[in-house]
Amino acid sequence: MNFGVIVFPGSNCDHDCTHVISSVLGQKAVPVWHKETSLAGLDAIILPGGFSYGDYLRTGAIARFSPVMGAIKTFASEGGMVLGICNGFQILLEAGLLPGAMLRNQSLSFICKDVHIKVENAATPFTGLCESGQVLKIPIAHADGNYYTDPVTLAALQANAQIIFRYCTPDGKVTPDANPNGSLDNIAGIRNAEGNVLGLMPHPERCAEDVLGNDDGRVIFLSMLDALKEAKLKTVVA
Amino acid sequence: MKAKIHVTLKSGILDPQGKAIEHALETLGFKNASNVRMGKYLELDLRETTQDRAEAEVKAMCEKLLANTIIEEYRYELNT
Numbered sequence: 001m002n003f004g005v006i007v008f009p010g011s012n013c014d015h016d017c018t019h020v021i022s023s024v025l026g027q028k029a030v031p032v033w034h035k036e037t038s039l040a041g042l043d044a045i046i047l048p049g050g051f052s053y054g055d056y057l058r059t060g061a062i063a064r065f066s067p068v069m070g071a072i073k074t075f076a077s078e079g080g081m082v083l084g085i086c087n088g089f090q091i092l093l094e095a096g097l098l099p100g101a102m103l104r105n106q107s108l109s110f111i112c113k114d115v116h117i118k119v120e121n122a123a124t125p126f127t128g129l130c131e132s133g134q135v136l137k138i139p140i141a142h143a144d145g146n147y148y149t150d151p152v153t154l155a156a157l158q159a160n161a162q163i164i165f166r167y168c169t170p171d172g173k174v175t176p177d178a179n180p181n182g183s184l185d186n187i188a189g190i191r192n193a194e195g196n197v198l199g200l201m202p203h204p205e206r207c208a209e210d211v212l213g214n215d216d217g218r219v220i221f222l223s224m225l226d227a228l229k230e231a232k233l234k235t236v237v238a
Numbered sequence: 239m240k241a242k243i244h245v246t247l248k249s250g251i252l253d254p255q256g257k258a259i260e261h262a263l264e265t266l267g268f269k270n271a272s273n274v275r276m277g278k279y280l281e282l283d284l285r286e287t288t289q290d291r292a293e294a295e296v297k298a299m300c301e302k303l304l305a306n307t308i309i310e311e312y313r314y315e316l317n318t
Contacts, residue, residue, distance in 0.1 A: 057278075058306055084278075094306065100310040104248075108254050148309055149252065182254070 004042035006072070006088075006129045008063045013049035013085065016205040019225050021046075024208050024224055032168045034066035043228050044081040045072060049087025051205055059102060059144045060090035066215045068085030069095055076084045081125055081133045081224060086142055087173055087188070098110070098192055098199050099157070100149035106182030110143040114214075115180050117188045117202055118168040118204045126229030129169035136165075136216040138202035140180060145201040147190075148184040157190055165200055213229060241296045243314040245305045246277030256276045280304060284316075292316050 003021045007014045014031060021029035023063035039045065044233050063069075069091075074187070076082050076097055084092040092098045105111060122132040123140060130136075157163050165188040169178045179186045181201075189200030204217025247253045253275055262276035286292040296314050305312040 037317070057304070061306070102304050103309060104254050105252070106252070106254050108258055132311065146254075182252070 001225060001232075002030055004045045005142075006032050006038030006045065006047050006068055007036060008034045008050070008052035008066060008091075010052045010054055011048050011050035012089075013089055013203065013205060015205075017046050017048045017085070018220075019204045020208045020221055021037050021226050025221055027225060032066045032068060036068045036069050039068075039071045039075050039080075040112075041042065042075075042080075043081070043131055043232075044224055045075060047072075047082070047084040047091055048205070049088060052087055052091060055087075055144075058094070059087060060092075060094040063087075063091045064095040073097065076192075076197050079194070079196050081113060081227065082124065083220075083224065084197075085198040085203055085205065086140075086145075086201055089201055090144065091152045092197065092199045097197050098190055099153045100147055100190070102144045103146040104144055104184070105142070105180075110141070111180050112139070112141040113180070113189075114139050115202060116168050116170050116172075117165040118172050118174060119164070121191075122163050122168055123161075123180055124164060124195055124223075126191070126200070126220055128166060128223040130223065133172060134144055135168060135170065136202075136204075136219070137170070137207070138204055138217050139206050141200050142201055145181040145183060147187040147201075149184065154184060155156070156206050157194075158185070160193060161195065162190050163187055164191050164198060165202070167209075170210045196215070213219070239286055239292050240317050241282050241284055241292070241314055243280040243282070243296065243300065243312060244277055245280070245300070245310050245312045246275050247309055248311050249275075251309055252265070262273060265282075283314065287318075 007213040018029035180187040207214035255276040
């Protein structure tokens, strides 16, 4: 499978993502410069973490107008799988591909540490190989991860099982103390209503192989690959 | 024409920076200050002489880029 990894000026986790795709998954990783307007030949898209455009104005606010974003919107509207990690998540929010917005962390600090997240919905292409309720230990590294949305949208996210990951204790309890940044309803990751676009603040690409001492993040990439293979199989059979 | 634009978090949305500033003011003895809200200030020159058109353009800029209206509100002044 071909995974496109979008590179904005200021992206800094793009190489980690391409490494995981090629070395851990054994798939083809294609870096895509933000000026590109075509995503032809790509099976899934990853918007990596970093500080696109220096986080000027608001995180993701300028990157969302990059030429490639038009192609990503089309790709997503046709059902293509799009994963946004950290700054990638912030860009998806600013672009309106996911609902809500990011506020500054409640502590005002940049937080870089391992956190635990609970898989709230394992019936998605991004979590298909997880157990429902499984706890993953994945690092966060951000200053603006305090997810906010209006009460109506939050209710819709809850009702449609669009909240995919919540910050939790190591044993899976979703508590205020386990919330590192003040995020609404302990939200660490959400998907769109259609289910093919996911954004999360934690960095699964930083913990996807044994040699790093933690491979909890790998299951997200493996799930994506699994879903892509299954989809391809279906089209072949059809 | 010059536009002066203020972008702040909507009232009701917790402003952690405003809270920290308020706390610092209090520590410094400014006990009368409350409800500190922190925002952004932008200034720009506009090649437009009609008040109505200038206003429409600044509004569009705010809606499209300068403010995220999910969490922020904006206000502006236009001076010739």
